[in-house]
Amino acid sequence: MAAARDGIVAGMTPNTPAIDPQHGFHVLAKPIGPICNLDCTYCFYLEKEDLYPGQHNWEMSGAVLDAYVRQYIEAQSGPEVHFAWQGGEPTLLGVGYFQRVVELQQKYAGGKQITNAIQTNGTLLDDAWCSFFAEKAFLVGLSIDGPADVHDAYRVDRHGRPTFDAVMKGLSYLRKHAVEFNTLTVVNHLNAEKPLEVYQFLKQIGSRFLQFIPLVERAIPAVELKVKGVAFAAPPVPGAASQRESPVTPWSVEATQYGRFLCEIFDQWVRRDVGRIFVQVFDVALGNWMGLGSSLCVFAAKCGAAMAIEHNGDLYSCDHYVYPRYLLGNLLSSSLGDMARSAAQVKFGNDKLDTLPQYCRTCEVRFACNGECPKHRFIRTPDGEDGLNYLCAAYKQFFRHIDPYMRTMGELLREGGAAADIMRILREEEEVG
Numbered sequence: 001m002a003a004a005r006d007g008i009v010a011g012m013t014p015n016t017p018a019i020d021p022q023h024g025f026h027v028l029a030k031p032i033g034p035i036c037n038l039d040c041t042y043c044f045y046l047e048k049e050d051l052y053p054g055q056h057n058w059e060m061s062g063a064v065l066d067a068y069v070r071q072y073i074e075a076q077s078g079p080e081v082h083f084a085w086q087g088g089e090p091t092l093l094g095v096g097y098f099q100r101v102v103e104l105q106q107k108y109a110g111g112k113q114i115t116n117a118i119q120t121n122g123t124l125l126d127d128a129w130c131s132f133f134a135e136k137a138f139l140v141g142l143s144i145d146g147p148a149d150v151h152d153a154y155r156v157d158r159h160g161r162p163t164f165d166a167v168m169k170g171l172s173y174l175r176k177h178a179v180e181f182n183t184l185t186v187v188n189h190l191n192a193e194k195p196l197e198v199y200q201f202l203k204q205i206g207s208r209f210l211q212f213i214p215l216v217e218r219a220i221p222a223v224e225l226k227v228k229g230v231a232f233a234a235p236p237v238p239g240a241a242s243q244r245e246s247p248v249t250p251w252s253v254e255a256t257q258y259g260r261f262l263c264e265i266f267d268q269w270v271r272r273d274v275g276r277i278f279v280q281v282f283d284v285a286l287g288n289w290m291g292l293g294s295s296l297c298v299f300a301a302k303c304g305a306a307m308a309i310e311h312n313g314d315l316y317s318c319d320h321y322v323y324p325r326y327l328l329g330n331l332l333s334s335s336l337g338d339m340a341r342s343a344a345q346v347k348f349g350n351d352k353l354d355t356l357p358q359y360c361r362t363c364e365v366r367f368a369c370n371g372e373c374p375k376h377r378f379i380r381t382p383d384g385e386d387g388l389n390y391l392c393a394a395y396k397q398f399f400r401h402i403d404p405y406m407r408t409m410g411e412l413l414r415e416g417g418a419a420a421d422i423m424r425i426l427r428e429e430e431e432v433g
Helices: 046-051 062-075 095-108 127-136 148-154 164-176 195-204 222-228 255-272 280-289 336-340 343-354 392-414 421-432
Strands: 026-029 080-085 113-120 139-143 181-187 209-214 306-309 314-316 327-330 386-388
Touching: 026 062, 062 080, 062 095, 062 336, 080 095, 095 113, 095 127, 127 164, 139 164, 148 164, 181 195, 195 255, 209 255, 209 280, 255 280, 255 392, 255 421, 280 392, 314 336, 327 336, 392 421
Parallel strands: 026 080, 026 306, 080 113, 113 139, 139 181, 181 209
Antiparallel strands: 306 314, 314 327
């Protein structure tokens, strides 16, 4: 999902989505389901075609789209309604489809302000698309994993061909039409070894808002693979025994790698780029250090307020939990608001806190981490308790490392200054030292 447009490091309170689905919720729409023109090695969503055997037309129908737009707007109590569109690759639907989206939003807005964000691999972008995005103020999230050598390692098309050049061409159209965009970089086993190279590249291509998504996928055991036909293991069931017999995929990032990756980028950012480059994980961390709570579900104490809707109107508990077990219902037969606030979804969100291991509950960085995403809780704590996050070591390293800087920036903001003043402070300290 595309990132928020403003950040706390700019001296502004972030536009924090509600974490409690009883009071507000967010839906990631999949208007073309898992269908994509690429075949990225690590993509966990392509296999979702198996959820709908015999499906040939994956376009969200007019009836479903109409019901979704209307119900989603009606269910939001605030004056702003944020739509997010993803896939698969949503641009496969064509500009005309999203023109219809905007028309429906205007029809049902009821005086509310509507915003749109769309996630794309960028390979199909052209003048028509980017003119539309600019005119309708779409925020575009562009998936790119770094320079060509690391991007093309896993992000390939259906014929196994590299996609970097096509993505860069798409980016040129975004910049030509002055479309607001951010970048989403999947941190994998390969690019995690080149943190500064990746960071510098993203800055060079004009990205000011950066998201780093750690790649952690467990491979399903070979015997089950033959039966189920899917490549990735389902997320662990909260509170159940760990599923460590399912190893992570070779392209998954290691915890120690990810910790180093974040620390090295942070060290450069905090000295050169505060207030100019916005890195989501840094921004969210500062909010937690200031006691504002997490604007990102993975670091919140509870989750459950960020769901995913498939092309046919099926609503699932989360984008990473699109499995039959987590199907809440279909909006053509059930109210979107009722499903979002159902007992099953509330329990899903509460389970994140309720199943947190004791090891995490007494951790000094719990306030910043909260056990991260339950999808990653499949290893054991040092004392043998199930449910520890695979990335625990990464977050302990990273949050301990940034603690003094976060305290300083927090104090600057509380005194009415700018977080960016930390760069001056660090320069002065280094000159004295």
